[in-house]
């Protein structure tokens with residue numbers, strides 16, 4: 001369902017490319033793709049010169065990712081407890097993987113991403129966005145999901161200890177009517 005390589009999503013592709021370039025420039029090319037699903041973006045990160053490992057809660061997704069990308073590492077793990085030491089990653093990608101996280105639980109997920117980032121490490125988070133004042137819960141193909149006011153999402157990222165420095169918000173490719181948002185932040 002999700003295994004395209006962003007061929008029809010030029011804005012997401014541009015942000016992923018910028019993320020990879022900035023991570024490479026900072027020197028630590030180890031990155032975690034959290035909530036990697038079938039691993040297509042983990043593979044893209046590899047093609048972009050990064051040493052990427054994928055994490056997903058779903059054993060089926062991890063199995064699919066391993067079969068599709070046998071040379072890459074995929075680990076069955078929760079985003080709330082990544083099985084890696086503190087500060088190992090130069091970057092964390094969370095591409096529509098926090099969309100299912102209830103708002104009250106998002107700070108803990110972001111805290112875990114901060115824990116695994118090295119100083120100067122980057123987070124790229126992509127999510128559904130809304131102009132509404134508060135997060136909106138909606139039915140998603142798999143399980144309920146949330147769209148976020150971008151400022152509110154950025155504030156949580158900031159509260160977690162990261163410095164948001166780039167955002168790209170655009171009309172969606174989907175019929176759902178939510179915006180697509182891509183937010184990049186740096187650990188100082």
Ligand SMILES: C[S@@+](CC[C@H](N)C(=O)[O-])C[C@H]1O[C@@H](n2cnc3c(N)ncnc32)[C@H](O)[C@@H]1O
Nearest residue numbers: 002035036037056057058077078079095096097
């Ligand atoms: C909408 S898919 C996105 C997959 C991939 N990142 C992409 O952009 O195509 C959301 C993924 O996040 C995973 N996920 C959701 N909650 C998670 C959690 N708490 N820990 C780890 N993975 C999670 C799901 O299993 C699913 O594969």
